[in-house]
Amino acid sequence: MKELTFNVKFSRFLLNWLFLMVVWVAFTTSFSSQELVVGLVVTMIISLLSISMFTCCTPAILCPRRIFFMIWYLFVFIGALIMSNLDVARRVLTPSLPINPGIVKIKTKLTTNFSKMVLANSITLTPGTLTVDIVDDTLYIHWIDVKTTNPEEAFKEIAEQFEKILLKIF
Amino acid sequence: MNTAYDIIGAILILIGSIFLFLGGLGIFRMPDVYNRLQAGTKATTLGGMSTILGIGFLMVEDYWGWLVKAIIIVIFIAFSNPISSHALARAMYKRKHYPLIMSKDENMDAYREVADKNQNKEETI
Amino acid sequence: MKKFLVLLILAVLGYYMYDALYGIGIGIPRFTDGVKDFYLDKTVSQLHVANTVTSIVVNFRGFDTLGEVTVLFLAVTALGSILYKKRHDVGTRSILFSSSSIVRSGSKLLFPAIVLLGAYVFIHGHLTPGGGFQGGTIIATGFLLMLLAYENFKVSHTVLSFVESFAGILFVVIGLFGFMNGGTFLQNFLPEGALNNLFSGGVIGIIYVMVGFKVATELTGLIYTILHEKD
Amino acid sequence: MVGTPVLLIAIPLLAAFVIPLVGMIWKELVRIIPGLVLAYMMVLSVTLLHYVSVHGTIVETIAGWSPPWGINLVFSPLTGLLASIMTILGFLVWMYSYRFKRNVDFEPAKKYFIFLMMLVASAVGMVITGDIFNMFVFIEIMGISAYTLTAFYTGRNSAEAAFKYLMMGGLASSLLLIAIAIIYSQLGTLNMADIASKISTMNPGYKITALVFFITAIGIEAEMFPLNGWAPDAYSEAPGPVGAAFAGITVKAGIYVIIRIVFTLFDVPGAYDFLLVIGLITLIVAETTALRQERLKRMLAYSSIGQMGLVVVAFGIGTVEGAYAALFLMLNHAIIKPLLFFSGSYLVFNSKEKRICEVNGLGKYMPFTSVLFALGAFAIVGLPPFAGFWSKLSVLTAAANEGLLLIISLILIVSVIEIVYYFRVVNRIFFLKYDKSTSVVPHRPRFNAVITMVTLAILILVIGFYPDAVTGLLHNASQDLMNTPEYIQNVLHGGQSLIR
């Protein structure tokens, strides 16, 4: 792994700090000065200590365009979630259990580990599919009702809508 | 039934709890561990998120902290549950507990070709 | 045969235990002169600590907690002693499969948040249902997560040892400060502050933070030792 | 005043936390600091014991909450005496093992001394605490220290011994917790004096069930038959000085707890008779088992268990004289058995098996160690003019005063058995031919070990020739133990001269 410059490190630290401070406020649900002061100190310490770890994104992620896509992604995701949950409900409640399970593989164009994780999680959370593993750019997906074993077709069925947006975010 | 918050909350809770139930039922009914993961943990994820958010909405007028904290929990669940499901599925596969395949298609288990390899390179932090 | 005998014996024991405990009366106020009412009263009126369990754990029965922290400390030390091997015997972790990149990325993302949650829990030990033990445990599980995700995740023994010792020392020293002004061991010597403020309860919050540090480092060390044990 | 009773606990804890830090700076401190702490504890407990025998019991509160609300420490003639014995012995064990593992790795040595110090501190804590749950905590500290010390040598079967110890200790703590739960559910308090003052109002059914769990739990720690299966293993697999510490310190704390519970906490007279019976069975089984041992330390272990049985018998007599005799026995056992362990482990120093037959003829090559072992053997079986005689005599007179002739005769018969196995060893050491083929190689004790053993020997002789050096303390302690109302008065209502 290449050495990061101080600037990169510092910017990531600030991002980390900000992120944690938001989480802190959510935890404390309080804007009292005592809580904020303590929070600033604690989150600073933690972000300092975890600076080498928190490398999944850069402060660039905060640019408005990406945030917009994030929100859009959220809606797409929730829609998919609800639809496929209804699908699973149907399967579960059908006495004959209409399933045809199997594992298929798809390829993703995403490059960073973090974005691949988000994609995999999204696939997992949309019922009917479950990411079993990622090997480099290949995702192995357990599909409760396999419609095709062709990777490209499967990609279209399962991941395309998510990947499109994710490519824009990351 | 006083405010919109209450209504949203009630609906979310109701939907959520039904999915929680369905998740449990899915686990009960599905034939193998992968399908149980499919049906069970994910339905409960949605159900749990929905229920928790619903409570947050119900109480948000009392104290805004309820909603904030509910969201925090929901976000955590949204991130953690797929990971744990995935980890379980992978672990079961690595234990050579292969998934149930109903159809006769040869390609129904695409993972078998790479499963036994320790394919992840050492990745430092 | 043996199992049958054991079952028989356990049945008898179960009968007697149930008999001994049945009717012990739960859910109803029992004591007219028990200690709990005193605690519930004094935690508000004198210590200004919202969480009575915390005021009991850290103050009323703080001596227990000191012992408890010691137990944990000793367990960690014991692990080092029992599993001790000469340097050249110590190997790296032998792992069948590395974790998947999903788990890795997820852990990386969640780890700071989990540590922060732990810190939040022990910093607010006197206000919310939390405390040093709970917070410390959460932090340690954060480290556990990282250790599971990354085989080569290193935790500095020196740092752990330093934090752990320092927290322990501070606990005892704060206790000894209680002797100031004719007080007793572990007695509060700081202003109590206002109920439900972060800065309240005097030394109780500080001690619980120390406990949190101690528990976090100790459990982390414990996990680290066990995970790096090679057969 | 060099301190208050709480420092007996706080200082070792502080030191335990400090040692890893200072060990990074200068390794030798890892050995020295526990010694200094133990020395301080010794001085403090002896000073306080002197103070309380003049001014009366000290009740120290913690965190400023007076009993029954806060945890309190009771430093009375009884607890002070036991604490003094423990700290003195702890210091001696430290001295004996000062150069322990010196040339080996640093890490194990560090841990050894921390655990030794904590073993002593927790035993003292068990004795001086006035709170039943706090006692549980100290029992656990002692347990973990003891398990670890037992498993110290990686080369032996010590892990097996430690695991058995842990299994039994785990059961003990579980039973103890159940008992504490029952007590708390009925009385709403954990303070021992408070419990004692309220126990008469407790439903007898719950009371006796709680007592049963207490007795079983502490019976494990106090090595009562049939709960003592762990003990011989632990004693024999642990390093020699640790065996001495077990015999001299931990089991004493266990016995103390049992008597505190039976005498002070509960008002069940039948418990005395029960102690008498169980102590007698322990005594007989342990001594007869000791007779058939082939390994030296195991024999010493069973002997130790037997002695504890005798102590319990003496307490079971239920009179002040009985308590006096029992305390006398405890005191003597605390100085004699360590001497036997110390000298015994030198006798079988290089042996792997540590068989008794390996000591043949060592008297010629290790005269000093052998004579000390013989002195210990003479003293432990109660030969005059050594310390053990007076305690045995007082046990018998106490039993006679209650007309317990059968028990007297059983004790004496068992004493004959004891003589047989101890004198077999002494015979072997002095009067058989040294067998060069055994793995035992004569080994001169090191200077610190010599000092330790000589100190113990001198104590044995001093008490033997002038028992009145300690009888006053023992009398005070036994009266203190039997006087429950005064205990309650002191703790709850502020007896004389309290440190609050």
Added chain:
Amino acid sequence: MNTIVLIFVIFLGGAILTYFAGMLKGILKEILFLATVFVPLGLFYTQISTGDTFNIELAGFALKWAITPFSYLFALIVISVATMAAVFAVSAMRGTKNLGFFYANFILTIMAMMGILFSRDLVSFFIFWEIMTWSSYLMVVYRGEDVQKVGIKYFIFSAIGAYAMLMAIVIVYNLTGSMMIDTLVRAYPAFDFNMQILIPVLLLIGFGVKSALMPLHVWAPGAYSHAPMAYTSVFSGALSKMGIYGMVIVLVSLISYFPQGHWFREVIAWMGGITAVMGTLWAIKQDDAKKLLAYSSVAQLGYIIVGVGIGTPLAMMSGLFLAFMHALFKGTLFMVVGTIEKQTGTTNFTEVTGLIRKMPWTFLAALLSIIALAGIPPLGGFIGKWMLYESLMSSEHYFLVIVIFFSSTAAFLYCYKFLFGFFLGQEEKEWDYVKEAPALMVIPMLVLSFATFVFGVFPGLILNPINEAMQTLGYANTQGHLWEMSVIFNDWGNQVAMQPIIYAIIAIFLFFLIFLTLKSYKNTRYVTTKDISSSGEVPKEHENLTFSINFMQPFFRAVEPLMKRQIDKYYNGFANGMEALFDFTRRIYTGNGQTYAMYVVIFVIILLLLKNSFFG
């Protein structure tokens, strides 16, 4: 400082000093040793009178040390034997290893015996008793040969005895609230019946062990013969008398006040009688002088117990007189054996013969002592035995008379064996190098053996103190009337009617014995003891056919049934059975943690099941 304390301080300090001085070379340690024995005993002899007391309180028990006329009598025994044995030991033990250990234990034994005699309370009595036991035990195992069994046996029996005694002591303490012997004696008649039996029985077990009373004697032969002979003379001469001392106190001071006491006395007396017979028979059988003397001691103590047990004034007097005499002559005889052992390296009759001309002084001492032992006039043994017969007759114990007479007669056999085996018989080249022992060894023997002679001729010298001692026990002053009862002597002391006649008889007898023996050697052809060319048998190569082997074969065929039942075997069987049993009990500890956990659960259940009966 109180002289009593001073004596013990000197003893104790001396013991410690000599222990360390033992490492020194040269005679300093020997001087120190002798001084530690002589000075306090001298102090005792000159400075202590029966009025002196010393009181101390120890561990809550009031202790009192004082001397009574009765204990004074035994102190005389201790003094005479101990001093002579000490002198003997200096020379006899020279060159041995662990000399300091020997000295220290020797002194401790003497101190303990004096302590027993000083003790007026049961605690110090017991303390000194135990010190005596362990110091003598250390002497028994001192030489380290084959001692594993002997030492343990001695100590176990001593412990059993001591603990029986201790049990009696604590019972007494409970009943009277005091440890004083006087208090016990005063309170005894008021005890209830069970205690009146239990206490003396327990005490007698304790004393019976030390005085080797059958069936508690089994330790004695081994212990007597394994200890260094310089010590055994004290062991058999003085230490065993401590048992007699205690027994007399019990029998006289306690049992006399007990309504059924005479049964007790009968039993004791009969046990003494049986001990005498069996001891004699076993003694005859021995081929080793040490063993022979050891069994002889057992037998002699039997006589003493008979006298003490019967307890009439005359019987008591005879018992005490015999005790004194036994101390003198048995002390001498053990020294003789010690001398022979030192000079020849063996104590077996079958190996050593014809020492008379090489060690004439030793022979003289042996001869005198043997005569005393056999009860031949005019030496002390005769007087004692005569009085014993007379007392038995007058108290109508005819069967006992027969028993004693049988035993005394049989004793001639081993007396002869001893004398003949060592000193008479053919001289062998093998032993040509043997020389007379050094003066320091010979003198104590001669002193003691001449003492037996003197006291035989002037028994009054001893009977006076005995008379005095018996008065403190509650007997009437017997001087004047009792001594006259004796038919042979109208008055004891220095005017004995038959003395000249006896002198004449003895002188002639001795003269002929010696003369004829010596003469017979001159006129005989020298053959080795292994040379059996005259007999026509064809012996195997290494068979030793000395006449002293199977000496009394026909006799033993006669008494075989009596000898067959060796008590030792019963004890061994018992011990082995116990060990086997205990081997079973230790299997409770199976080594499996689960079993132990099971014990815990079962323990809880039993307590819960029985909680009402335990704690109800």
Added chain:
Amino acid sequence: MIYIIYIALGFMILGLFFASFRFIKGPTAGDRMVALDTLTTILVAGLVVLAYIFQRFIYLDVALVYAVLGFIGVIVIARYLEGAL
């Protein structure tokens, strides 16, 4: 409003029941873990609902911590099943 909550609780308890059944039945360790994972999620939701019923905001912290610990617990077991411990 409270009736909706009770209905929701009823559903949850049913879910818990089925999941517990799977937990007990297995048959493999993986099945049990799947059931445990589900149970955890349902319980977290249940804890939040309880916080509402008892009207105590601070109980939400318990739910959060429980969620974290449950997640890590499942990861630990999963890694164990994989043979990585």
Added chain:
Amino acid sequence: MDDNLLKILEIGVLSTSVLMILIGLYAVLTKRSLIKIVIGLSIIDGGIHLLLITLGYLKRGTAPIFSPGYEHAADKMVDPVPQALVLTAIVIGFAVTAVALSLIIRLYRHHHTLEIDEIKTLKW
């Protein structure tokens, strides 16, 4: 109605805790694997902790935390003492379990088995 519920609760919780203790004991007494024995000990502890917590329970009680809105609710609060005790007991139990596991690792190194029947070199 309410009292009956309470009774059911009491019986249920007590039965559960006793059952846990018994199950743990069963494991300790019959399971041959050291790990299972340690798990048994932990189950026993769990049962006892449940029992302890139950003792502090109060009908319609709430957590003994005086958070905003609950500053004066002391009379409604459950007994905090058992909670504090259980907190301590849990930590201690955890520590002991950790030590037990390390001992098991040592035993496995030494004996290459976890069967308790095969680890009894020290006996009699």
